[in-house]
Amino acid sequence: MSNPSTTVSTRPPLGCAAVMMQVLRGELRERELPFTHQREAIAQILFESTRHLSADDVAAALRQRGEHAGKATVYRTLALLVELGLATEHDFDEGFKRYETQVGAAQHDHLICTECGRVSTFHHPELDRVLAEVATENGFETITRQVKVFGTCSESAACRDAQRAYREAGPTS
Amino acid sequence: MSNPSTTVSTRPPLGCAAVMMQVLRGELRERELPFTHQREAIAQILFESTRHLSADDVAAALRQRGEHAGKATVYRTLALLVELGLATEHDFDEGFKRYETQVGAAQHDHLICTECGRVSTFHHPELDRVLAEVATENGFETITRQVKVFGTCSESAACRDAQRAYREAGPTS
DNA sequence: AGCGGATTGAGAACCGGTCTCGGAACCGAT
DNA sequence: ATCGGTTCCGAGACCGGTTCTCAATCCGCT
Structure with missing residues (x-):
């Protein structure tokens, strides 16, 4: 200093x-x-x-x-x-x-595990591109954005179990 | 029936x-x-x-x-x-x-105007692809996702004004 | 109609979050 | 250092959305 x-x-x-x-x-x-x-x-x-x-x-x-x-x-x-x-x-x-x-300015987004609550971040350049595209297509001036993916991570055994259970139950949506 | x-x-x-x-x-x-x-x-x-x-x-x-x-x-x-x-x-x-x-199963996402509060929806197939990619890369089993783009729309004059003002102020982030 | 179990509703409780306003802290100038 | 005007701070009241409570009611079944 x-x-x-x-x-x-x-x-x-x-x-x-x-x-x-x-x-x-x-x-x-x-x-x-x-x-x-x-x-x-x-x-x-x-x-x-x-x-x-x-x-x-x-x-x-x-x-x-x-x-x-x-x-x-x-x-x-x-x-x-x-x-x-x-x-x-x-x-x-x-x-x-x-x-x-x-x-x-590094915009990053989140993966949220509904099982253990862990929040991890990711950044995917294509995401930026796609969302910018969507905005201009709609005459929209973006201020900020939120991309959140909820699901189960594979960090702990409990999460992996939940993951398997969910996969077997079949993706409803 | x-x-x-x-x-x-x-x-x-x-x-x-x-x-x-x-x-x-x-x-x-x-x-x-x-x-x-x-x-x-x-x-x-x-x-x-x-x-x-x-x-x-x-x-x-x-x-x-x-x-x-x-x-x-x-x-x-x-x-x-x-x-x-x-x-x-x-x-x-x-x-x-x-x-x-x-x-x-039609997943769709939202554009939210911070000026007038209008919420419009969009669907972009690439977004699905990119997010699926991110999930598998991270050993993540997606249950649901939320993509929200906040900004100003171009529906009303007030919104367009805000849009211009924001654009001129310069994208801070 | 009668039965067991789940649902309902009125209002209280809850809980993040915001507002209020008198007192304290900050900053620039003296 | 000090002074003055401005801003901030804190304790607690307040707000509004949501959840909880529990006795009365409704549902589905026989």
Whole structure:
């Protein structure tokens, strides 16, 4: 942070979280919004996590670090991060939302195991192409998209069992 | 319904709703679940509609027909229809769910206008292929999927304005 | 008609999520 | 450092969709 002038691109990992935090700081300044302790703490939690966190998860993580932020603040901050494009909101049909760091423009989609709850991500370039095609065909200007595939994964024995059971029951739809 | 033995396939339209109702009756019998008046009325509403109905919409439609069913019953019945594969549940980020008849296996996806709220559907065969590919690549057995594209449509002037505004603001993500 | 079991309905409970508003923190300028 | 205006924060009330409760009722069958 102190003398980045000479080297052009290579630098120690520094951590995605730290970079994201710098970006957040910049975005806030640009909008003349204060960089408060709470915003920092909540963003930190999200940036350091590789999982999809619920508002409750964030509050719990804060507590664990001896920090604290009101419910409203947690929600407000998460909404802010989404608005700034630094996080994305997901709904895995659990009755509440989950949030995740949005690193750059890399759009990715989800496979959700209905058996164990694991959420894995994938990115398929053709998907981008097809959906862009659909949008233009329909005179639609895409803002964002959600592609969710629900089913059973093959991670654990229980999931594989369910997978087999489902396959045998026959694909109804 | 009375003598379907001789003719093989042609028959008067009969209405998709009536067919669906027959299917429902069969599914319930198969599971030894009673075919109650409320279940029939609620299913009727859904089967006859081509739109995505909320639980509230269903209750309102019932009232309009001089029928009535308790809130709990409406929710329970909609959940039942989903479980039987006769309806699908959708979440268009409105804070509540919507339901729609699921006719056969025709999977279709949605374009949701964030400006006017219109929901249009599309079906793109390549999408099926790509998602099937992704699933097998990941050892995943698909049960169902949801593809939602949020953006602005070009139906009304207001939407077109928003569309232009968004395009000019530049695609952030 | 009668029986056993599942469904129904009114309202309470539940639960994410939002709103309110007095007090505290932030930021830029002094 | 400090000051002032603006914004944010937090505790809790509130909201609205959905689920739960349980006695009364209905369904399907004999």
